[in-house]
Amino acid sequence: MTNPRDTAHPSRPFGRTLCAMVTPFTGTGALDLDGARRLAAHLVAEGCDGLVLNGTTGESPTTTDTEKAELITAVREAVGDRAALVAGVGTADTRHTVELTLAAEKAGADGVLVVSPYYSRPPQDALEAHFLEVADASGLPVMLYDIPGRTGTRIEPETLVRLAAHPRIVAVKDCSYDFLGTQKVLARTELAYYAGCDEHILALYAVGAAGCVSTVANVVPAEITAILDAFDAGDTARAAELQLRATPLIEAVMAAGLPGTVTSKALLTALGLPSGPVRAPLRPAGREAADGLRAVYEEFVAG
Numbered sequence: 001m002t003n004p005r006d007t008a009h010p011s012r013p014f015g016r017t018l019c020a021m022v023t024p025f026t027g028t029g030a031l032d033l034d035g036a037r038r039l040a041a042h043l044v045a046e047g048c049d050g051l052v053l054n055g056t057t058g059e060s061p062t063t064t065d066t067e068k069a070e071l072i073t074a075v076r077e078a079v080g081d082r083a084a085l086v087a088g089v090g091t092a093d094t095r096h097t098v099e100l101t102l103a104a105e106k107a108g109a110d111g112v113l114v115v116s117p118y119y120s121r122p123p124q125d126a127l128e129a130h131f132l133e134v135a136d137a138s139g140l141p142v143m144l145y146d147i148p149g150r151t152g153t154r155i156e157p158e159t160l161v162r163l164a165a166h167p168r169i170v171a172v173k174d175c176s177y178d179f180l181g182t183q184k185v186l187a188r189t190e191l192a193y194y195a196g197c198d199e200h201i202l203a204l205y206a207v208g209a210a211g212c213v214s215t216v217a218n219v220v221p222a223e224i225t226a227i228l229d230a231f232d233a234g235d236t237a238r239a240a241e242l243q244l245r246a247t248p249l250i251e252a253v254m255a256a257g258l259p260g261t262v263t264s265k266a267l268l269t270a271l272g273l274p275s276g277p278v279r280a281p282l283r284p285a286g287r288e289a290a291d292g293l294r295a296v297y298e299e300f301v302a303g
Contacts, residue, residue: 013141013170013192014084014111015050016211017225019043020057020196022218022264023071025276031067035274037078042273044083047225048217051075052113052173054104055088056150057215057261062279065103072107086143090115094130098137105138112138113173113213115145116153124159135168142168147175147196157181164189173213174204183207198250202227202243206236215260216246216253219267219297245303252296258285266290267297 021043024035040051053075054060054068063071072087079085087104089112091097101112114134116127135142144163148154154176155163163169164185174182175196182204186193192210195201201212205228217224223246230239253263261278266285268275270293278284285293 011192012210014086014143014194014210015048016228017048017217017221018050018052018084018086018194018211018213019048019217019221020052020055020213020215020260021075022261022268022275023054023058023063023067024274025279027276029277029279031063031070032274032276033070033074035276036071036074039268039274040075040078040083043217043221044079046221048083048221050084050086050211050213051079052086052088052213053109055113055213057218057264058088059261059279059282060088062282065100068100069103069107072104072109076108084110086111086113088113088115088145089134090117090145092117092119094133097130097134101134101138101140105140109140111141111143111171113143113145115147116151116155118151118153121152124156127153127155128159128163131163131169132166135166140168141170142166143171143173143194144169145173145175145196147173149175149177154178157184160185160191161188164191171210174200174209179203198224198254199247202231202239205231215264216250218264219253219271220246220249220300223300246300248296249300252293256289256292258289263289263293267293270294270297 024032026032053071087109089097089100104112146155171192173194173196186208195204195212198214198216214224227239227242254260262285265275
């Protein structure tokens with residue numbers, strides 16, 4: 001088996017099935033490092049060859065810099081070389097993003113996930129300069145995160161093409177909802193694309209993506225992996241069947257009115273896996289929502 005940390009394979013620099021892992025907290029809201037170790041080990045055992053830590057699903061807006069570094073160290077202890085660790089470091093401040101990148105490198109991350117600076121909405125030339133400064137700051141490979149629905153700023157295809165010339169900018173987590181723009185970049189660069197929207201996993205993989213960064217994989221890691229396994233085995237009909245069968249669960253977790261962090265933690269709690277509460281301003285799923293999620297999950301795994 002190829003070592004997922006081996007970045008000598010540029011087509012999959014961070015593995016294939018990456019989980020955007022939740023950050024477990026204790027009942028009082030403190031960082032639960034033991035829970036993080038157990039959850040990470042479970043996800044890897046169930047098929048994930050990469051984990052994204054300190055992303056949006058990991059509640060990065062409400063964890064401290066120290067907690068972020070501690071989480072990376074703890075998860076590295078738990079999974080060793082069995083999975084690539086990609087650390088979310090993106091902020092609205094270039095200097096802070098560089099600081100987090102250096103801290104992630106020191107803590108043992110294999111790469112960093114850098115989202116567009118949010119709220120300030122920098123123009124494309126400033127956005128490009130931001131990413132280049134972060135890429136120049138450490139020896140870690142960089143995955144750019146294109147999610148204009150949250151940041152307010154698209155990383156335009158031409159900007160991505162230019163950024164691809166940097167030797168450490170190697171991948172994109174794609175939540176652009178612009179399939180044509182994505183294909184343009186895929187056709188012109190060697191950037192490894194990862195589907196960041198669970199409903200697009202198979203579609204993007206079919207046109208040459210490296211894999212996915214999945215939130216739903218927190219609760220069904222083996223089933224998300226099976227979609228890609230079927231496609232790799234040449235059974236495209238089976239891959240399509242598995243993707244479509246997952247649609248109700250993907251909708252329940254990602255598009256039913258609650259953030260994926262909230263829904264994932266509700267399901268993980270119901271399954272007896274480490275998760276804990278969410279931090280404010282997020283609020284836990286109510287009883288009705290949690291029961292609905294469990295019903296959709298149970299129907300999915302029974303099918």
